[in-house]
Amino acid sequence: MAMLPAAFSLLSDYTEDYAWFPDSASTFAADSDWLYYAITAVCIFFFIPISICLFYFAAKYRKAKGEKAESQVSHNTPIELLWSIGPSIFMVGMFVMGARAYLDMRTIPEGANEIGVQSSKWSWSMDYGRGTYHPELHLLVNEPVKLTMQSSDVIHSLYIPAFRAKKDVVPGRYNYMWFHPTKVTEKVSDEELANATKITEESATAWDYDKWQFTPDGYRFYDLYCAEYCGQDHSQMQTVVVVHETREDLDAWIKKYSSRGSDTLEAYGEKLYARRGCIGCHTTNGTSGTGPTYKDAFGTTRQLANGEKVTMDENYVRESILVPKAKVVAGFQPVMPSYKGQLSDDDLDSLVAYIKSLSANAETTSEADAEATPEENAE
Amino acid sequence: MSAGTVRDPGFPTERENYLTNSKGILSWMFTLDHKRIGVMYLIGVSISFALGGLLALAIRLHLMDPDGWMFRGADANNIYNQVFTLHGAIMVFLFIIPSIPGALGNFLVPVMLGAKDVAFPRLNLSSFYLWVFGAVFFVMALLSSGLDTGWTFYTPYSTTTDTSVIMATMGAFILGFSSIFTGLNFIVTINTMRPPGMTWFRMPLFLWATYATSIIQVLATPVLGITLLLLIAERTMQIGIFNPEFNGDPVTYQHFFWFYSHPAVYIMILPAFGIISEIISVHSHKHIFGYRFIAYSSIAIALLGFLVWGHHMFTAGMSSLTTIVFSALTFTVSIPSAIKVFNWLATMYKGSISLTSPMCYGISFIFLFTIGGLTGLHLGTLATDQHLHDTYFVVAHFHYVMVGGTLVAFLGGVFHWWPKLFGKMFNETGGRISAVLVFLGFNLTFLPQFVLGSRGMPRRYATYDPEFAFLHQMSTYGALLLGFGILVAFITLMHSLFRGKRAPANPWGGATLEWNCTSPPPFYNFERAPVVGDPYDFHDIEWQESDERYVTVQPERKLAPEADPSKSPAHASHKH
Numbered sequence: 001m002a003m004l005p006a007a008f009s010l011l012s013d014y015t016e017d018y019a020w021f022p023d024s025a026s027t028f029a030a031d032s033d034w035l036y037y038a039i040t041a042v043c044i045f046f047f048i049p050i051s052i053c054l055f056y057f058a059a060k061y062r063k064a065k066g067e068k069a070e071s072q073v074s075h076n077t078p079i080e081l082l083w084s085i086g087p088s089i090f091m092v093g094m095f096v097m098g099a100r101a102y103l104d105m106r107t108i109p110e111g112a113n114e115i116g117v118q119s120s121k122w123s124w125s126m127d128y129g130r131g132t133y134h135p136e137l138h139l140l141v142n143e144p145v146k147l148t149m150q151s152s153d154v155i156h157s158l159y160i161p162a163f164r165a166k167k168d169v170v171p172g173r174y175n176y177m178w179f180h181p182t183k184v185t186e187k188v189s190d191e192e193l194a195n196a197t198k199i200t201e202e203s204a205t206a207w208d209y210d211k212w213q214f215t216p217d218g219y220r221f222y223d224l225y226c227a228e229y230c231g232q233d234h235s236q237m238q239t240v241v242v243v244h245e246t247r248e249d250l251d252a253w254i255k256k257y258s259s260r261g262s263d264t265l266e267a268y269g270e271k272l273y274a275r276r277g278c279i280g281c282h283t284t285n286g287t288s289g290t291g292p293t294y295k296d297a298f299g300t301t302r303q304l305a306n307g308e309k310v311t312m313d314e315n316y317v318r319e320s321i322l323v324p325k326a327k328v329v330a331g332f333q334p335v336m337p338s339y340k341g342q343l344s345d346d347d348l349d350s351l352v353a354y355i356k357s358l359s360a361n362a363e364t365t366s367e368a369d370a371e372a373t374p375e376e377n378a379e
Numbered sequence: 380m381s382a383g384t385v386r387d388p389g390f391p392t393e394r395e396n397y398l399t400n401s402k403g404i405l406s407w408m409f410t411l412d413h414k415r416i417g418v419m420y421l422i423g424v425s426i427s428f429a430l431g432g433l434l435a436l437a438i439r440l441h442l443m444d445p446d447g448w449m450f451r452g453a454d455a456n457n458i459y460n461q462v463f464t465l466h467g468a469i470m471v472f473l474f475i476i477p478s479i480p481g482a483l484g485n486f487l488v489p490v491m492l493g494a495k496d497v498a499f500p501r502l503n504l505s506s507f508y509l510w511v512f513g514a515v516f517f518v519m520a521l522l523s524s525g526l527d528t529g530w531t532f533y534t535p536y537s538t539t540t541d542t543s544v545i546m547a548t549m550g551a552f553i554l555g556f557s558s559i560f561t562g563l564n565f566i567v568t569i570n571t572m573r574p575p576g577m578t579w580f581r582m583p584l585f586l587w588a589t590y591a592t593s594i595i596q597v598l599a600t601p602v603l604g605i606t607l608l609l610l611i612a613e614r615t616m617q618i619g620i621f622n623p624e625f626n627g628d629p630v631t632y633q634h635f636f637w638f639y640s641h642p643a644v645y646i647m648i649l650p651a652f653g654i655i656s657e658i659i660s661v662h663s664h665k666h667i668f669g670y671r672f673i674a675y676s677s678i679a680i681a682l683l684g685f686l687v688w689g690h691h692m693f694t695a696g697m698s699s700l701t702t703i704v705f706s707a708l709t710f711t712v713s714i715p716s717a718i719k720v721f722n723w724l725a726t727m728y729k730g731s732i733s734l735t736s737p738m739c740y741g742i743s744f745i746f747l748f749t750i751g752g753l754t755g756l757h758l759g760t761l762a763t764d765q766h767l768h769d770t771y772f773v774v775a776h777f778h779y780v781m782v783g784g785t786l787v788a789f790l791g792g793v794f795h796w797w798p799k800l801f802g803k804m805f806n807e808t809g810g811r812i813s814a815v816l817v818f819l820g821f822n823l824t825f826l827p828q829f830v831l832g833s834r835g836m837p838r839r840y841a842t843y844d845p846e847f848a849f850l851h852q853m854s855t856y857g858a859l860l861l862g863f864g865i866l867v868a869f870i871t872l873m874h875s876l877f878r879g880k881r882a883p884a885n886p887w888g889g890a891t892l893e894w895n896c897t898s899p900p901p902f903y904n905f906e907r908a909p910v911v912g913d914p915y916d917f918h919d920i921e922w923q924e925s926d927e928r929y930v931t932v933q934p935e936r937k938l939a940p941e942a943d944p945s946k947s948p949a950h951a952s953h954k955h
């Protein structure tokens with residue numbers, strides 16, 4: 001019974017519990033859904049007679065033990081040819097339409113807007129050019145966009161159900177995909193946004209996309225999933241897609257994330273920590289994840305996998321971000337992706353400042369350092 | 380009742396059946412009797428199935444809640460990943476692939492063929508022990524550091540994760556040998572050990588299906604073996620075949636892997652087709668319809684099955700042309716499967732149907748397998764697959780084929796041949812109830828997953844967005860019902876061993892040779908050389924009310940004086 005609403009509300013909204021498909025928000029959706037329904041119709045066309053025969057025969061020809069069958073016909077070549085060739089015709093149709101729609105999905109139009117995608121366990125980073133990176137995917141309505149995707153560790157797969165688009169991101173090669181968004185995502189009212197921001201700040205937690213159903217900037221969104229199993233937090237490797245109505249709106253959003261603005265180094269560093277995916281592997285509460293925790297780390301001596309020791313200072317942090325495999329801490333796998341070319345000097349400074357701020361003892365030593373150094377130089 | 384000579388071997392004596400002719404655990408462990416080996420396989424795969432089934436329940440219980448219900452704490456995701464990996468790996472490598480060939484195939488191939496044993500009895504025993512050995516490796520992988528790669532071991536994840544990948548792949552490698560040996564044995568047995576009169580087209584369809592399966596086992600499994608060795612080499616020596624860090628290509632691994640594993644899907648389903656052909660025909664007491672089409676389509680599926688592996692990689696970034704070719708080939712393989720469904724229905728038409736437990740499973744199979752097959756069309760079509768690939772739609776599709784198909788056929792086969800295996804009749808009511816529960820539970824589990832997938836729920840997720848919660852919960856309730864149905868089947872069968880009535884030689888009225896020997900069969904299968912005829916000719920099989928069993932009645936033939944009996948071949952059957 002509970003299945004019925006699902007079956008009868010094919011066109012209802014995604015956010016409702018019983019929708020058959022998510023929103024149709026790209027040009028691929030129409031083709032894909034149409035084909036899906038057409039194939040389903042063919043399936044039903046065959047399935048209903050098959051199941052009627054199945055149960056009807058079972059009831060009708062049920063006989064007492066030992067009663068002989070009414071017929072022992074063992075073959076009928078014309079019928080057999082008919083039911084071999086008949087269905088094949090439907091299949092040729094499905095194949096041809098499927099292949100044509102697929103070629104569309106593979107033919108990237110010229111002049112499409114380009115966005116780079118970097119995937120790593122377990123986060124996405126979209127490259128908007130000019131040094132602006134952000135995990136959310138922001139697009140402009142009615143303009144084709146091309147994604148150039150690379151992975152820094154294992155295979156991931158970028159999947160946007162509302163666009164009916166999916167493509168694996170394979171390490172060691174670039175994979176491309178494109179789509180053409182057709183539906184703008186709305187913006188929530190300022191009060192709603194202010195309220196959510198206030199609650200989030202008060203609870204001192206990360207932004208809860210599931211709870212609010214809009215981004216920290218107040219945009220409603222489509223889901224973007226990782227569809228290829230990639231380890232521990234595969235199911236958390238999600239982000240959101242926002243489709244803007246005007247280029248100005250999109251540009252304003254990109255600009256907002258292109259530089260530090262009026263934030264302090266520390267505060268901006270904390271944002272980058274969340275936005276650039278460090279949060280996926282490094283905790284700030286002392287438990288180690290895939291990578292070492294940041295808590296009380298700065299200023300300590302690290303035991304490296306190759307037996308050496310090194311002090312965790314500014315240079316070490318910087319090197320670990322740009323060339324992570326150079327000095328791997330003992331007990332951890334060399335799996336961190338390099339951020340070389342993806343962080344400006346100011347970004348790096350911010351991250352260092354943030355990591356420093358998490359160490360009780362580093363606070364003093366580093367401040368002492370900072371003051372001591374010029375004095376030492378002066379001497 | 381009717382004029383003629385009645386042929387019925389009656390009941391076996393205590394000494395002359397294979398279960399009792401020698402005693403003691405060693406007489407089982409070192410047995411070369413294919414029937415005992417089949418029984419040992421049956422026990423082994425059942426234990427594996429129970430293990431894989433418990434893991435399935437754990438998966439489903441975890442997914443009761445969007446944030447995960449069953450496993451808690453910082454390690455919840457890791458545990459979930461290990462659980463679905465082991466569920467998949469155990470179900471595929473330890474249950475579905477060996478179940479029908481290993482358990483029913485070993486028992487039935489020689490008997491249905493009219494032979495005394497398989498061609499290489501020692502190889503047969505060794506293939507069982509290889510299976511045990513491989514299974515031990517799997518369990519060790521489970522107990523040591525877990526395994527979290529998914530049963531597909533995709534690189535580069537599998538070459539970098541620090542779980543027991545090597546142990547598990549060694550297990551799969553050894554199981555591969557077991558599978559190859561079984562296949563080889565069946566091919567040689569069927570080619571060389573057919574008694575006089577057993578021509579290819581007098582072979583029961585179960586044997587055709589087993590033969591086709593064996594071809595795949597022998598040709599495809601070595602590829603898996605090599606792939607897994609390369610994987611181990613890559614992991615230990617970093618030779619750079621699959622890992623891009625050493626200039627390898629991860630998609631190469633997928634090509635290798637699916638070049639085996641797609642045909643392996645047919646190792647899972649072809650023998651099931653064989654079982655269903657037997658069940659439908661025997662319990663409809665009617666000649667199978669389109670015998671040759673079914674036989675040929677088994678071989679066609681086995682061969683075409685080698686050409687479609689690329690459809691697992693439609694989103695991996697193959698060239699457009701390759702992708703399109705694979706899609707076209709994929710459709711060709713669905714036609715022989717469709718033909719079989721029509722043939723089974725035509726067999727039931729105007730039959731004399733008994734709704735026994737095996738028949739209930741048979742009907743359930745046709746229904747579920749049809750859904751599984753039809754939803755394959757959505758995945759073979761390129762444009763829709765872009766949306767559905769790696770979502771729950773795929774999970775639902777392959778469970779409809781593997782569980783709704785193979786598992787249901789296996790259960791049907793076990794009920795169908797249980798009287799022959801152990802000489803005991805089970806309680807029909809129990810068997811039928813289990814068939815209905817399995818059918819209902821199964822649909823409740825996996826129908827919602829088609830909707831989940833269409834709505835964009837990716838697979839292998841330990842936690843998920845709240846809008847999917849309701850459908851996941853439905854699926855979990857279905858799984859509990861399904862589990863209960865299987866438990867009922869198990870209890871029914873166990874009960875029969877202790878309380879069941881003695882089974883006659885031919886409880887269902889089948890015409891294939893295994894119904895000609897006593898239940899359970901004697902050590903050498905037949906007391907006298909069996910008379911081979913058309914395996915689906917039910918004309919002279921009569922129900923004897925007095926003894927409650929089917930017997931074969933050979934009419935007293937009145938030969939015309941001019942007919943010379945020496946002209947007709949000794950094994951001639953009477954065609955109508």
Ligand code: HEM
Binds near residue numbers: 438475528531782838
């Ligand atoms: C003969 C029985 C079965 C077989 C052969 C089988 C096989 C498989 C396989 C091969 C996978 C893929 C694992 C992977 O992705 O690595 C899988 C996943 C799964 N199975 Fe089964 N299965 C069986 C029974 C069941 C049952 C009875 C249930 C539920 C009660 C179940 C629930 C699941 C679930 C929830 C997944 C996870 C899907 C995913 O995210 O990958 N399976 N099964």
Ligand SMILES: [Cu+2]
Binds near residue numbers: 155226230237
């Ligand atoms: Cu991923």
